[in-house]
Amino acid sequence: MKKILITGAAGGLGTILRHQLRGWVETLRLSDVSDLGECGPGEELIPADLTNFGAVMDIVEGVDGIVHLGGKSIEGTFDNILNTNIKGTYHIFEAARKHGGKRIMFASSNHAIGFHQRETRLDGDSPFRPDSLYGVSKCFGENLARYYFDKFAVESVSVRIGSCFAEPLDRRMLATWLSIDDFTRLVQCIFEAARVGATMIYGASNNREQWWDNSHAAFLGWTPRDSSEIFRAKIEAATPEPQWDDPAVRYQGGGFAKAGHFEDDPQ
Ligand code: NAI
Ligand code: 15L
Helix, strand or coil: CCEEEEECCCCHHHHHHHHHCCCCCCEEEEECCCCCCCCCCCEEECCCCCCCHHHHHHHHCCCCEEEECCCCCCCCCHHHHHHHHHHHHHHHHHHHHHCCCCEEEEEEEHHHCCCCECCCCECCCCCCCCCCHHHHHHHHHHHHHHHHHHHHCCCEEEEEECECCCCCCCCCHHHHECCHHHHHHHHHHHHHCCCCCEEEEEECCCCCCCCECCHHHHHHCCCCCCCHHHHHHHHHHHCCCCCCCCHHHHECCCHHHHCCCHHHCCC
16 A cells, blocks of 8 residues: 545544554545645645545545545534535545545444444444434445445445544443544554455444444454543543433434434534
């Protein structure tokens, strides 16, 4: 791998990977609609709007792989989700096909399965249960990934990221937390594997409470090493006891499952 494109590179995870992956490949091509700051060593900055197919064709040209993070990362209006997540993700896969089938890491989300209850342990065969239009857009992206592999042999790994932040922020994230180092190693495994086909993998660290079974994706060789347990005492002291009849507690998607329809009550 000489050159990897990161979309959404100005966002939270993009900024983290920009730092973490420095030196791992010869060149990181960083793209976003938002300001990307100064160009550092081993970097190329190419601003682009994912809703513009011509611009996406330009950012994908000449790269060996794509980390697709760009788009709306929480619930939004249908138009916003449609344009950034659905059309934007389609543009990425279509540009990859036209440029000769680059491997793609697609940043899916736990909100594709957020209406499963916490007691349900999910694996590679569990059905989608999106908890939001945002979650629906991630189901679209995962299905698109499957289609582009079956029809055009464009390889991809859809990562159903739990909660990737420096630290878990609430009790739910004690189960869904994905450490930055575990996420970085997962991205590296995805691009270092000989073949990936069209794979889905859950993105959570080695937390005590485990909702997701990744044995179907063991061939990737990713073993999360970190655990949210070191944050448990701090989180439990700072947050109220869980109420098990609260939808935000009962469902894996937490507050996304509890929230009303965004179009009725835009925040
Ligand atoms: P973020 O909201 O911080 O970053 C998203 C980036 O995408 C922003 O910099 C934004 O400017 C860019 N973007 C939005 N619309 C665009 C467009 N039309 N064209 C080009 N760029 C556009 O989100 P974050 O947290 O960095 O997440 C990255 C990805 O990972 C997202 O796809 C999100 O859905 C997914 N994810 C993140 C999780 C987390 O815990 N951080 C959990 C699950 C999924
Ligand atoms: C996501 O999909 C979001 O992008 C992120 O901001 C968090 O809300 C995360 O899920 C989560 O469920 O904690």
